[in-house]
Each structure stands twice: as C-alpha cells, then as structure tokens.
Amino acid sequence: MIEHPPETESLSVPSAGVETRLVSLHAHAALGTLLVSLLFGVLAAMELAVPGSGGSAPFMSWGKLRYDHTQGIMLGWLGNAFFAFLYHAVPLLTGRTVTSARLGQWIFGLWNFVIVLPGWVLVLAGFSQPLEWAEFPLVIDVFVVLALLLAAVQFLAPFFRSALEDLYVSSWYIIGGLVFTLFAYPMGNIVPELLPGARGAAFSGLWIHDAVGLFVTPLCLAIVYYVIPAATGRPIYSHFLSMLGFWLLFFLYPLNGTHHYVFSVIPMSAQIGAIAASTLLGVDVVIVVANLLLSVRGTNWFRRDMGLRFVTTATLFYLIVSIQGSLQAQMSINQSVHFTDWVVGHSHLAMLGFASFAAVGGIIHAWQRLPGKRCNTMLLGWAYWLLVSGLLIMVLDLTIAGLAEAAAWSSGAPWLDSVRAARPYWIIRVFTFIPLAAGFILLLAGLSSGERTGAKNEGEAA
Amino acid sequence: MTYLVAAVGGLGFFALSMLLLGVWPGEALEEQIHQTSPAHPLPLSASEQRGRAIYAREGCAYCHTQQIRYLARDVSRFGKATLAWETIFDYPHLWGTRRIGPDLSREAGVRSPDWQYSHLFAPQTLVRDSVMPAYPWLFHGAPDQPAQDARDVLAYLETLGRDRYLAGPEGEAAAKKACNCSEDERKFAFGPGPLNASPAIPLRKGKFPLLPVSNDEARGRQLYSRNCAGCHGAEGAGDGAGAAGLHPKPANFTEQEYAQERLSQALWNGVAGTAMPGWRDIPPADLAAMARTVRNFHQNGPEPALPEGVLELGAKVYAAHCAQCHGEKGAGDGSAADQFPVPPTNFQTQRPSLAASLRAVKNGIEGTPMAPWSGRLSEAEVYAAAYFVRGFYKGGIRKGDGQ
Structure with missing residues (x-):
C-alpha cells in the first residue's frame, strides 16, 4: 500500500488512454435509462395515489412497474453511469488503457441491449422473479454475470498490468466492488430459487444489502474519492482513514443482510449479529465521510466545480442515510418502521440521494474532460437545486407517511386506516416527480448546451 | 504479498457473510423445520403452483408480506408467528419487505371465493379506500366469470396458512414441545391466541357483543x-x-x-x-x-290485508317444508340447519317485507341452499308460507337493548 496519495494532476488531466467514445455512450445510456426508470417509478407511485390511473393493461400493472423501476435504476442508470466513470478514471488511475475498446462496445451492447432493455420488456411480459433487487428473470442474470466478468477483464486488467502499483483508494473500491458483485449477484439471484422459504430469504437479505452496499456504494465512493482531489487539486485528507474506511466497509457491509428480516424466524443470533454490524457500519461511514469532508474543507466546493458540488452533496446524503440505516436496524425502531414507507424513503435517500448524486457528479466530471462536449454550468446549477428539493421533499414525505402507518398499525385500528393515513403523502410523493424529472432533464440539457469543453483542465490542476 | 492478503481478505469477507448469515442460519432453520413440521405438509397442486407464479409476477409480495413477525403487534393482528416450515414450498420465498396491504400468511379461509374474485377484479368496489390494483385480465369480463388464471390465484391464496391449520391442535402441541426455541419465540409462535387473528373471518357460532343502540x-x-x-x-x-x-x-x-x-x-x-x-x-x-x-334504510310499507285462512295454510306449509332448516319457531335452528354452508335465516331476528319473502320462496336465493318452491307448491301455498314466516319476528328495538 502506498503512503501518499497519487499526484492529483494525474487524475484531472485527460489522457490519451481514455476511450472517450465509450464514456459518452455510457453517459447517454445512463441518462436515457434514468428517465425511463423515473417514468416507471412515477407511474407506480400514481397507482397508489389514484388506483387504476395506469389503466388496466396487464403489462402496466403496479408490480411490473415497480420491478422495472428499481432494476432500471440499479442496472440501467447506475450501471451505465459507473461504466462511463470507469472508462474515464481507470486509465488515469493506472496509467494504462482499458483492455480493449472493442470489448467495451460488446459490454455496452450487452448491458443495454441484452440486459436492461430485454429485462424491462420481459418483466412487463410477465417473466420475472419476486426478489428485491433481483427482479429480472434468471435468463437475464446469465448475461449480467457474463457482463460483470467482461467488465472485470476490461477494468481490472489495467490494474494488474500496472502491477498494482500505488493503488489509490478509488482503485481499491473499484476492484472491491466489481469483484464482490461478481460473486454476490449470482448468490442473490439464484440461491433463493434453490433454497425454499426462510432459508432462501436469509440469502435474499444478504443480496438486498449487497446490491446497495457492495455494488452501488463502492463504485459511488470510488467516484467521490476520485472527483474530490481531481477537482480541488488537493489530496485526500488522510490516506489512512481512506483505507480504514474501505476495509471496514468491506468487512461490515456484507454482514448487514439479515437486518431486513428482524423479528423473523431466522435465528435471533444472526439477526443480532446483523444489527451489530449495522451499528458499526454507521461508525465506519462517519470515518469515511469525515475524511471526505475534511478533504473539501476550505475548497469552496459548492461554487468551484459542478462535479465537486454533486459528489460532496452525495457525501452528505451518505452520512444521513447511513446513520438512519444504523438507527432503523435497532430492534426498538425496526419493529415500528419496518414494512412502512419510512423504509421506502430511506431507499430513495440512498439510491437517489447518495448514489445518484455521486453518479451525476462522476458523469459531469468525466463529461467536462471529453473533447468537444458542451457544458452549461447555469443549467447544471438549476438541476442541482431541483434534484435536492425533489429528493428532500420525497424523503421527508415518505418518512412521515411511514410514521403515520406505524402509528395506525400499532393502535390496532382497522388496516384501511393506515392506507387512509398514508394516502395524502402518496399524493405528495407523486408531485415530487416534477422537480426530479425537471432536474434530470436540465442535467441532460446542461450537458448538451453551453460552452465547449476541453479548455477546462488547464486552470484547475494547479 | 500485501495484495494477496487483500484478495484473500476480501473474498474471505464474502465467504464469512455467506457462512454467518446464510449457511449457518440455514442449518438452524433446517433443524427447526425438522422439529416443528407436520410429517406430511401438503405441497402445492398444479393449479396452486400456477396461481403462485401469477402472485409472484404481479408483485403481490411487494405489498403483502407473508411472514408474521415475532412481535405482539403482528401476532395480535394476523395470528401466530410464522414458523420456518410454513414456507418450505416457496421457491423462491415471498416474504416481502413492505406492507401496503395486510399480511397474507393466513389468508386461507378468511374470505369467500366470490369476495376474492370480486376483489381481484375491482378491489375498490368492495373496499372503497383500498389502493390495490385491479386485475381484470384474470377474468372473462366480469367478477363472477373468473378465467383459469383467477381460479389459480384463488387456489393459491387458499393454501396460505392451510398446512398450519391442518396440523391442528395435536400438531401445534407436538411442534411446541419439539421446538428448540427461546421463551420469546415460543410465546409468539405457540401462544394462547388464535392461529389466524383476522377480524374478517366469518364465525358461524361465535359469541358476539350485543351492540348498544346508537344515536350517532x-x-x-x-x-x-x-x-x-x-x-x-x-x-x-x-x-x-x-x-x-x-x-x-x-x-x-x-x-x-x-x-x-x-x-x-x-x-x-x-x-x-x-x-x-x-x-x-x-x-x-x-x-x-x-x-x-x-x-x-328500512322502508315501512303498508302491511297487506290478511287473506282468509292464510295463517293456517302458512303454518301447514311451513311445518311440512321449511321447519327442517328454519326451525319450528323460525329461529333458523332446524335439524338440518348445520349441514348447510350458509345458515338459514332466523325469522325471529330478521323480517323480510312480503315482497322479498315471496321472491325468496318462489325463486329461492341464489348462492344459498334456499331452493325455489314455485314448482312444488301452489301459488296460494307460496303466498301463505311467505306471509307466515314474517310472524316469527320478535325484533325491533326492545327493552334491554343498549344497556
């Protein structure tokens, strides 16, 4: 392990090794699938506000929209955003090109035209599995695993070709995230098909957490750890804390899974172990976030650079959502808020707050360093505020809805009282679509208008 | 060397999580299943399997859990906590992590088939404030015209909790004895409460509180x-x-x-x-x-004039044809009453209008064992019987109600 952070210049200067076309392709695919996934989400949300609003077509039923929403967000939006970022960052982190541009085209085609699009269509046609974060049917999973293998060849090989010299913390997260997901994805998708009921659920619990914690989180942290020094021109505050955070995360995150099934028939010792790990995870996140925030302190992060603004905001959301997660894993809180909209709010804070802000920051950062692209800082600023306000209103709204549901349930009142109590909040949640959709559309507009990029890098690396 | 340690460590963390939270709990669950399961739980039939697949593909499990937690609030609302063996036929499990609708672990026997069909076809027609989506494509255009898909879904719903019910008190006692579980688990899985705590299950002979007379x-x-x-x-x-x-x-x-x-x-x-x-x-x-x-809502119409001899004829017809089910004194307690799925009307506590009564005797009541009598009785006999049953009524608001 290296004792010092890498030269920050090497992170921010475009290198001849970057496959700019693949960055651009994946960034476009990311934003496109994001808008489609958002549409699935709002249609599902409308069904709760106004039942039957989606019509009575079998392929538009609530469950199918719900499946496509989350799979689209995880694989379509975040998956493509990660690939776009990796094509930018891996050559700069390793000083080597990715394995092959041709392989990159295959991965792009596989990911979007063999996994995401057919996955969506198959779910709507009625082929799926009823497992959270694993709703695409098994036939799609075969190609996901294949694509993850190819991605390992594409992005991990440069690290090994550079003999793993001076691995920066982003590199650790990239390697860790890609390798772990290669194992965890088939586990979460296949084991519950082979082990029935409670025994399969134990593995589902693992994957529900691994999907967010060991695919999404490491790659988002790779982006944050990358963009901060690259955009500020300052090294990360403490490399020791970076590595401490990394190892604690990879030790603790996988041990969280059973906290999705507290008070279930799964052995109490496993539940208590998972709750303990969830508590410690909160501590780990405080370490990670402290290190990141100390790194941006005094850098004028909010005004200095749009990518930096998004990833720093992601860091703040990461802190809030993780502390919330640690708290809601505790039995005293879990027994009330589990099964309620509180948890749906939590998921949105994680995937839309932390993960999407990090992914947007990564895309903006890479985009500004592509030759001949446009970037409109004013529009991106508007996008930022719309997304922040849409997200915060939604999370607050769902959190209150969850508390209202919990109160109705524990009062012993008729079940429908909890539905009636939640209804106004479900209606408000639909309206948060407006700032969120506007924000993402302005993001797209901000990346396709304004001044040409390319000259960006001189002034900054100093 | 460092990287070798890192790689082993990283993969070790994955293996550790599998072991601690997957494999080892699996073994403990297997042991509990062995201890508590009835010898021959009923697996799902072909139709029930197909229904399960529809339930899975429509995302039903994303609003309806199938696990009653080891918590007083779950047990009092839904019934005894779910044991591991109750989901042994679930490939994959349908536990769910969100409850928009109620838990369905014990749905078997809670609702009548026509209710389930109507609810699947258009939920809000039965439950005004429900947000459940409608599934009309499982039907041939009407709630009482279920297609095979709807029949399969219903068949599946009727398996939920069935095996635990069929295990009966002996099965519960044996499981309670054999289960190597903590006091807490024992309390919630085998406590004194009902196996199914749903407030909606119709109880034919259950006790009930005499409601006060309300002015609200x-x-x-x-x-x-x-x-x-x-x-x-x-x-x-x-x-x-x-x-x-x-x-x-x-x-x-x-x-x-x-x-x-x-x-x-x-x-x-x-x-x-x-x-x-x-x-x-x-x-x-x-x-x-x-x-x-x-x-x-009751509309008091003018009572019709009494035709000559109608009560005598009515009493004769009633004794010959109606009393077996409706009871000699019209209390719905005839000797055959218990054999029917729907209890015969108790005329002492319910009084139909003459028109309604006539309709029922003539045409029977669809969906109940009440048969049409117009072919078997003369017009005068039908009229007399319809008139006669209305005389049993002892209702209205009486002294003593509402205390």
Whole structure:
C-alpha cells in the first residue's frame, strides 16, 4: 500500500488512454435509462395515489412497474453511469488503457441491449422473479454475470498490468466492488430459487444489502474519492482513514443482510449479529465521510466545480442515510418502521440521494474532460437545486407517511386506516416527480448546451 | 504479498457473510423445520403452483408480506408467528419487505371465493379506500366469470396458512414441545391466541357483543359509506358496484327489518358462507352506529290485508317444508340447519317485507341452499308460507337493548 496519495494532476488531466467514445455512450445510456426508470417509478407511485390511473393493461400493472423501476435504476442508470466513470478514471488511475475498446462496445451492447432493455420488456411480459433487487428473470442474470466478468477483464486488467502499483483508494473500491458483485449477484439471484422459504430469504437479505452496499456504494465512493482531489487539486485528507474506511466497509457491509428480516424466524443470533454490524457500519461511514469532508474543507466546493458540488452533496446524503440505516436496524425502531414507507424513503435517500448524486457528479466530471462536449454550468446549477428539493421533499414525505402507518398499525385500528393515513403523502410523493424529472432533464440539457469543453483542465490542476 | 492478503481478505469477507448469515442460519432453520413440521405438509397442486407464479409476477409480495413477525403487534393482528416450515414450498420465498396491504400468511379461509374474485377484479368496489390494483385480465369480463388464471390465484391464496391449520391442535402441541426455541419465540409462535387473528373471518357460532343502540347517525353514515356501501349500495338497496359478482347478493336493507341482536351478530361475526366478513376490528360503538344506519334504510310499507285462512295454510306449509332448516319457531335452528354452508335465516331476528319473502320462496336465493318452491307448491301455498314466516319476528328495538 502506498503512503501518499497519487499526484492529483494525474487524475484531472485527460489522457490519451481514455476511450472517450465509450464514456459518452455510457453517459447517454445512463441518462436515457434514468428517465425511463423515473417514468416507471412515477407511474407506480400514481397507482397508489389514484388506483387504476395506469389503466388496466396487464403489462402496466403496479408490480411490473415497480420491478422495472428499481432494476432500471440499479442496472440501467447506475450501471451505465459507473461504466462511463470507469472508462474515464481507470486509465488515469493506472496509467494504462482499458483492455480493449472493442470489448467495451460488446459490454455496452450487452448491458443495454441484452440486459436492461430485454429485462424491462420481459418483466412487463410477465417473466420475472419476486426478489428485491433481483427482479429480472434468471435468463437475464446469465448475461449480467457474463457482463460483470467482461467488465472485470476490461477494468481490472489495467490494474494488474500496472502491477498494482500505488493503488489509490478509488482503485481499491473499484476492484472491491466489481469483484464482490461478481460473486454476490449470482448468490442473490439464484440461491433463493434453490433454497425454499426462510432459508432462501436469509440469502435474499444478504443480496438486498449487497446490491446497495457492495455494488452501488463502492463504485459511488470510488467516484467521490476520485472527483474530490481531481477537482480541488488537493489530496485526500488522510490516506489512512481512506483505507480504514474501505476495509471496514468491506468487512461490515456484507454482514448487514439479515437486518431486513428482524423479528423473523431466522435465528435471533444472526439477526443480532446483523444489527451489530449495522451499528458499526454507521461508525465506519462517519470515518469515511469525515475524511471526505475534511478533504473539501476550505475548497469552496459548492461554487468551484459542478462535479465537486454533486459528489460532496452525495457525501452528505451518505452520512444521513447511513446513520438512519444504523438507527432503523435497532430492534426498538425496526419493529415500528419496518414494512412502512419510512423504509421506502430511506431507499430513495440512498439510491437517489447518495448514489445518484455521486453518479451525476462522476458523469459531469468525466463529461467536462471529453473533447468537444458542451457544458452549461447555469443549467447544471438549476438541476442541482431541483434534484435536492425533489429528493428532500420525497424523503421527508415518505418518512412521515411511514410514521403515520406505524402509528395506525400499532393502535390496532382497522388496516384501511393506515392506507387512509398514508394516502395524502402518496399524493405528495407523486408531485415530487416534477422537480426530479425537471432536474434530470436540465442535467441532460446542461450537458448538451453551453460552452465547449476541453479548455477546462488547464486552470484547475494547479 | 500485501495484495494477496487483500484478495484473500476480501473474498474471505464474502465467504464469512455467506457462512454467518446464510449457511449457518440455514442449518438452524433446517433443524427447526425438522422439529416443528407436520410429517406430511401438503405441497402445492398444479393449479396452486400456477396461481403462485401469477402472485409472484404481479408483485403481490411487494405489498403483502407473508411472514408474521415475532412481535405482539403482528401476532395480535394476523395470528401466530410464522414458523420456518410454513414456507418450505416457496421457491423462491415471498416474504416481502413492505406492507401496503395486510399480511397474507393466513389468508386461507378468511374470505369467500366470490369476495376474492370480486376483489381481484375491482378491489375498490368492495373496499372503497383500498389502493390495490385491479386485475381484470384474470377474468372473462366480469367478477363472477373468473378465467383459469383467477381460479389459480384463488387456489393459491387458499393454501396460505392451510398446512398450519391442518396440523391442528395435536400438531401445534407436538411442534411446541419439539421446538428448540427461546421463551420469546415460543410465546409468539405457540401462544394462547388464535392461529389466524383476522377480524374478517366469518364465525358461524361465535359469541358476539350485543351492540348498544346508537344515536350517532353521522358516524354511522360515514362508516357505512366507507365499509358497507360498496356491496350494500349507497342507500342500502343491496345494489353497490361490488354486488355484481357476489352470490348470494348482499342484503337489501330497504326490505328487511333486523333485531339489534341480528345486526350485532352479522357485524361482529360476519355471515358464514357468504361474502359478508366480520368487522371485529371496528370498536362496538362504531358498529352500533353502523347498525343504526342499516336499520334506518328500512322502508315501512303498508302491511297487506290478511287473506282468509292464510295463517293456517302458512303454518301447514311451513311445518311440512321449511321447519327442517328454519326451525319450528323460525329461529333458523332446524335439524338440518348445520349441514348447510350458509345458515338459514332466523325469522325471529330478521323480517323480510312480503315482497322479498315471496321472491325468496318462489325463486329461492341464489348462492344459498334456499331452493325455489314455485314448482312444488301452489301459488296460494307460496303466498301463505311467505306471509307466515314474517310472524316469527320478535325484533325491533326492545327493552334491554343498549344497556
């Protein structure tokens, strides 16, 4: 392990090794699938506000929209955003090109035209599995695993070709995230098909957490750890804390899974172990976030650079959502808020707050360093505020809805009282679509208008 | 060297999580299944399997959990906590992590088939404030025309909790004895409460509180329109949108008089063999307000003049053809009454209008064992019987009600 952070210049200067076309392709695919996934989400949300609003077509039923929403967000939006970022960052982190541009085209085609699009269509046609974060049917999973293998060849090989010299913390997260997901994805998708009921659920619990914690989180942290020094021109505050955070995360995150099934028939010792790990995870996140925030302190992060603004905001959301997660894993809180909209709010804070802000920051950062692209800082600023306000209103709204549901349930009142109590909040949640959709559309507009990029890098690396 | 350690460590963390939270709990669960499962739990039939696949593909598990947690709040609302063996046929499991609708672990036997079909076809016609999506494509255009898909879904729903029910008290006792579980788990999985705590299960012979007489017309109206109007109609004529697929049809309150006792029983226990569920989750004061609203729908028509000899003829016909089921004194307690899925009407606590009574005797009541008599009895006999049964009524609001 290296004792010092890498030269920050090497992170921010475009290198001849970057496959700019693949960055651009994946960034476009990311934003496109994001808008489609958002549409699935709002249609599902409308069904709760106004039942039957989606019509009575079998392929538009609530469950199918719900499946496509989350799979689209995880694989379509975040998956493509990660690939776009990796094509930018891996050559700069390793000083080597990715394995092959041709392989990159295959991965792009596989990911979007063999996994995401057919996955969506198959779910709507009625082929799926009823497992959270694993709703695409098994036939799609075969190609996901294949694509993850190819991605390992594409992005991990440069690290090994550079003999793993001076691995920066982003590199650790990239390697860790890609390798772990290669194992965890088939586990979460296949084991519950082979082990029935409670025994399969134990593995589902693992994957529900691994999907967010060991695919999404490491790659988002790779982006944050990358963009901060690259955009500020300052090294990360403490490399020791970076590595401490990394190892604690990879030790603790996988041990969280059973906290999705507290008070279930799964052995109490496993539940208590998972709750303990969830508590410690909160501590780990405080370490990670402290290190990141100390790194941006005094850098004028909010005004200095749009990518930096998004990833720093992601860091703040990461802190809030993780502390919330640690708290809601505790039995005293879990027994009330589990099964309620509180948890749906939590998921949105994680995937839309932390993960999407990090992914947007990564895309903006890479985009500004592509030759001949446009970037409109004013529009991106508007996008930022719309997304922040849409997200915060939604999370607050769902959190209150969850508390209202919990109160109705524990009062012993008729079940429908909890539905009636939640209804106004479900209606408000639909309206948060407006700032969120506007924000993402302005993001797209901000990346396709304004001044040409390319000259960006001189002034900054100093 | 460092990287080798890192790689082993990283993969070790994955293996550790699999081991600690997957494999090892799996072994403990397997042991519990071995200890507590009945020897021969019923696997799913082909139709039930197909229904399960539809349940899975429509995302039902994303609003309805299938696990009752080891918590007082879950056990009191849904029933005894779910044991590991109860889901051994679930590939993959359908536990769920969100409850928008109620838990369905013990759904078997809670609702009548016509209720389930109507609810799947158009949920809001039965449950006004429900947000459940409609699934009309499982039907041939009407709630009482289920396609094979809807039949399969219903068949699957009727398996939920079935095996634990079939295990019976002996099975429960054996499982309780063999289970190597903590005091807490024992309390929630084998406690004294009912296996199925749903307030909606119709109880044919269950005790019920005699509801007080309520004066709260506004509250009664509000609760009626929320809970009852879907089937019984906005003005109680039995013509709500939800009535379309129900057999028997919901009662038409405009042409029935009810004793407070009858309303108390029907509201608290439901009406066994029909779509009328119990409403035991609604406080008695609110049920009393609903009873008042129901009673107020009754329209007192002028009583017809008594034709010559009609009571004598009616008594004869009744004794010969009706008393076996409806009882000698019209209390719905004839010798054959218990053999029917739907209890025969108790005329002491319920009095139909002459028109309704005539219709029932002539045409029978669809969806119940009440047969049409027009082919077997003369016109005069039908009329006499229809008239006669109305004389048993002892209802109205009596002294003592509402204490």
